[in-house]
Amino acid sequence: MHVALFRQHALRLVHALVAAIALVGLQAHAGSDKISGGGKNVSGKTSYAYYVTGNPELTPVIRKKPSSPSTVLMGGDSDVDAAFRWMIDRAGITQSSGGRFVIIRATGADGYNCYVYYSNYPTCTSTGTAQPGSVGGAALGLSSVETLVIPSPDAANDAKVNEIVGRANVIWIAGGDQSDYYKNWRGTALEQTLDQARARNVPIGGTSAGMMILPRFDFAALRGSVTSAQALADPFNKYMTIEPQPLAQPGFIVAPGLETAIVDAHLDERDRMGRLMTFMARLVRSDGATGCAGGILSGTANAQDAARAIGLAIQTALLIEGPAGAQTAVRVSNPGAPGTNAAYLLRPSIAPETCVPGSPLTMRGITVRKITDSQPFNFSNWDSLPFKEAQIVNGTLSNFSY
Incomplete structure (x- = not known):
């Protein structure tokens, strides 16, 4: 009897230890490549996921909209804080304007929301002056950071998905596997929405796989x-x-x-x-x-x-601005x-x-x-x-x- 009780307690201890290790691993993983932030999927759909930080219902009032394109190419690993701040500035977002920052990806979750919106990633409580390793978007004027996980052509053709991307003031394409983007987004309504955003000079950037799909020719x-x-x-x-x-x-x-x-x-x-x-x-x-x-x-x-x-x-990262044929660029790094x-x-x-x-x-x-x-x-x-x-x-x- 005592042996059985001991085994029961031991088994519970093992289960608790495994859960703790898994949680630590998840937190470390989320902090390193922005895959999961623990937020709630509010899409109400099974075809795609939608995560929101801030107030997406606020309509931004941007008085000086961008007059020429802005593109960020980022080489992967830890994100470059300065590149995200540059995109927010290029979008014409100010402390009083509001602005929507939309992340799109085919896998993962909401890990970018905390990093872009708050000033103390990964704690995610402060909207004051940004600390190293955080963008501090709320302090710069962002009213919302929104992540869409778009894993299929059906999701990429969804009207709500395209509405959310279509009203973005900044668009970021996360890392992952660029073949997912080709297989699931190519030839869909989402591709057209991204083309329209580019035509409006919405700043667009990507890291790693997200960067790989930004030129005309892609591996x-x-x-x-x-x-x-x-x-x-x-x-x-x-x-x-x-x-x-x-x-x-x-x-x-x-x-x-x-x-x-x-x-x-x-x-x-x-x-x-x-x-x-x-x-x-x-x-x-x-x-x-x-x-x-x-x-x-x-x-x-x-x-x-x-x-x-x-x-x-x-x-x-390489920050590229201006119309084709008359562009300047600057390199930044952490x-x-x-x-x-x-x-x-x-x-x-x-x-x-x-x-x-x-x-x-x-x-x-x-x-x-x-x-x-x-x-x-x-x-x-x-x-x-x-x-x-x-x-x-x-x-x-x-x-x-x-």
Whole structure:
């Protein structure tokens, strides 16, 4: 009897310990990549989730609406607080105006709400001066932060979902898996709503997978990820799902100034320079014996339609503003962030020599501009920026350190 009682108490203790460990793990996970904040799904639907912080019923009165586009490209890992504040400012939101900040994602929950709205993430009680690691959106004038988890085409076509996204003053695309965005959002009403928001100059940004879908050309990861070694060994291997296909078709979500670009995140942390160069090579059209099959852009740097590639280190963001053709950009990163904290701007000087299925890539004269300061620069024309030159020969990136 005593043994049975002991076992019962022991079992309860184990269950309590497992629950405690799970809770700690959930809290740590939520704090690191903004997946779950413990809020309530108020959608009333099973097809999508909707989380609200603040007052979404307040109608913002923004007196100076944005007159040109604003885009944030963020390289993943911990979010860059300054980039979110910049988007709020670019939206024309002030301390007295109100403003709606809407996060869209295909998985996860409401982890961004607390971080963006409050000033003391992850405690989430203060709306005063923002502490490091928090955006402090309420103090800047946000009246609400709203997250939509949109996991299917049905959800992306839902009228209420599109109403919420359509009235946003700022839109953020969370990280995750960009293939989810392609499979569930492409060709839906949500894509049209995002196009309309872009046309109204609503600031739009994304991190990691959310960043990957912002240029005209996207590594969509429809068959999973790809390493630099795999990409360089065969630019047409089965994992190299670059969208749209064919490339001449309209892009998915195309931020102004990224009409000839492809991007990549976690660049230094995951050694992705080789695959980013290969992504760019795939965009270059065939011209005699050079170029890549299916490519549609020029491989000459000074051509108007020259291919471009942009890579971001973790905890680093590129803030791009102004109309296409007359844009400026600035790099920002978290204080003390690990890695290079760099933005990398790539262009070809000449078309690839060997870019065919089943063979290693050979591409010489790749110009790489490494941005590590916080000085604004001409994003539409990179010619004044210093660069290094990289060579890929038979699938090997030679003598190049980044």
